[in-house]
Amino acid sequence: MSVKDEDVRQKICLALDVSSIKDVGELIKQSIDYVGTYKVGKELFISHGLDAFKEIHRYEKNIFLDLKLHDIPNTVENASRAIVKHNVKMFTIHALGGSEMIKASSKGISAGAKLYANTPPLILGVTILTSFNNANLKEILIKQNINSSTLHLAKIALENGCAGIVCSAKDLLFLRPTLGNDIFYATPGIETGPKNNLDQKRTANPYEAISNNSSLIIIGRSIINSKEREDTLRTIFEEVRCALKDKSYPNEFRE
Ligand code: C5P
Numbered sequence: 001m002s003v004k005d006e007d008v009r010q011k012i013c014l015a016l017d018v019s020s021i022k023d024v025g026e027l028i029k030q031s032i033d034y035v036g037t038y039k040v041g042k043e044l045f046i047s048h049g050l051d052a053f054k055e056i057h058r059y060e061k062n063i064f065l066d067l068k069l070h071d072i073p074n075t076v077e078n079a080s081r082a083i084v085k086h087n088v089k090m091f092t093i094h095a096l097g098g099s100e101m102i103k104a105s106s107k108g109i110s111a112g113a114k115l116y117a118n119t120p121p122l123i124l125g126v127t128i129l130t131s132f133n134n135a136n137l138k139e140i141l142i143k144q145n146i147n148s149s150t151l152h153l154a155k156i157a158l159e160n161g162c163a164g165i166v167c168s169a170k171d172l173l174f175l176r177p178t179l180g181n182d183i184f185y186a187t188p189g190i191e192t193g194p195k196n197n198l199d200q201k202r203t204a205n206p207y208e209a210i211s212n213n214s215s216l217i218i219i220g221r222s223i224i225n226s227k228e229r230e231d232t233l234r235t236i237f238e239e240v241r242c243a244l245k246d247k248s249y250p251n252e253f254r255e
Contacts, residue, residue, distance in 0.1 A: 005033075011215075012216075014037075037089065065092070080105040090124055093123060124157075166186045169190070184215045207239045207240075
């Protein structure tokens, strides 16, 4: 059985961590055949705000707004309501903001969906950042280890209105059996080719992430800093295709 190109694309998100719209256009043109979702994070949003959305909407691709909201409930509710206006597919909040803040975000998107007559985006709760290890947690006075902190935050997120979480692809091995399969699992910290992301501590390669049942792999610098972007994209695409294929033949009867 062959895996459809669109199914592969739907698993790949390119983090547009650049500060010019010209670079955004260039990256989208180079990657359009390989990527289903484009992520707008702090660098691009602070540089160009809504023009970044306009550029991505031109290509009819999904937008992932990654501002990782973390504030008092009222502020997050109103920001979440405003996000609905912009037709993004998903956006992030920090699960560390707690249950009241997460509920407020959920209330915000329900109000926004009515106000702007748009489909409400998925709220994704960021658990423990992929740049964190146990030593980093200790520094900010979190005494539990990474796995139990991640599971705890994921539960808070999902019980209070998040449709999914952001975690390391390695975390899926213990999260999926506990949290189930009806949840959207977005996984940054993806490594491929020469090491570009030294700040990321809990990483996985594209094949491993998809084999662990990631819903969406998020990749930035490995593509953006690559001297041969299209080659890198093609390699990632084929690795994802291969992992999807191997998953559908989980035994010796593979083609
Ligand atoms: O360049 P790299 O592939 O490490 O980029 C990862 C992207 O995913 C960055 O835009 C980063 O902000 C984002 N991200 C992350 N870890 C999270 C959530 C989002 O690295 N937990």
